[in-house]
Amino acid sequence: RAKELGTARNEIFVSGMDTQAVQRWQLETDLRLGLKHQEFRLYYQPIISLKTKKIAGFEALVRWQSSKRGFVSPGDFIPVAEETGLIVPLGKWILEEACRQVSDWHEKFPHISPLIMSVNLSGRQFAQPDLVKQIQDVLDGAKIDGDRIKLEITESMMMNDVESAIELLKRLKGLGLRISIDDFGTGYSSLSYLHRFPIDTLKVDRSFVGRMEEGKDNEKYIQIVRTIVSLGHNLDLDVIAEGLETESQVKILEDLNCEYGQGYFFSKPLSREDAEDLLVKNPEW
Ligand code: C2E
Ligand code: MG
Ligand code: MG
Ligand code: MG
Helix, strand or coil, X not given: CHHHHHHHHHHHHHHHHHHHHHHHHHHHHHHHHHHHCCCEEEEEEEEEECXXXXXXXXXXXXXXXXXXXXXXXXXXHHHHHHHHCCHHHHHHHHHHHHHHHHHHHHHHCHHHCCCEEEEECCHHHHCCCCHHHHHHHHHHHHCCCHHHEEEXXXXXXXXXXXXXXXXXXXXXXXXXXXXXXXXXXCCCCCHHHHCCCCCCEEEECHHHHCCCCCCCCHHHHHHHHHHHHHHHHXXXXXXXXXXXXXXXXXXXXXXXXXCEECCCCCCCCECHHHHHHHHHHCCCC
């Protein structure tokens, strides 16, 4: 009886693995098709100055409306794009599109410039030997200065090989680019190295921000957020709080002198058209 069960379990396990591999392979195939058929769009989430309540910039976030699958969340397809290497052509398109958009908005809305566009960079892109040249070419193609673009990277991308990461970041800074550490506090990074990285901004992960008010440990999360904000300030960095959803969260971050906020309280990620409507009205929150 036990043996029977064991065998049955094994079969389920094996066929379960098969299904997973097949599903992944299908997703990869659809991703390739999606790239070819231009099924990707960028959405833009405003980043707000907590002091002036004005739009300081946007984070470009990729969206996939697959002809076969409908809407697929980046949390589901970015990891597969990363594993398969498809993130390289996709990431290049994302960078080009973001640069085109920032150049276009610069012309259409000169009174609100300079807007800064944040673009997420994946680990695989960061490891490309010709990354600096590629970005230089994209900037030239869009005829924009590097200081219009801020790259978001994660702690783990920098900690892999600290010395090479510092070198690469210096070369990117040489193009005028700014650098943010995304999801700060959730990854693996060594505080003893942080001051050596030529970075501009820390983004406090929304998992901390979201737990500041409710739950038994909420006071501790306020302390964690406070600690990250003062760490950033001690290192002369700007801080962006991610995932602000409520007025009281905004209030807490304002009281901590956090420079910027981003989240549903201000706005969800917007289509280009909706982002333009917002820029036309240029509201203050
Ligand atoms: P991220 O870079 O940390 O982006 C922030 C995510 O939080 C976005 O999810 C955004 O829609 C979401 N968000 C913003 N404000 C709020 C809020 O107030 N509440 C909640 N619950 N969520 C909020 P999204 O667009 O689904 O992207 C998820 C992740 O996928 C991103 O995390 C990023 O790691 C990755 N990703 C998205 N676009 C790109 C891209 O163009 N390139 C690369 N390499 N990765 C991307
Ligand atoms: Mg990001
Ligand atoms: Mg983030
Ligand atoms: Mg995050």
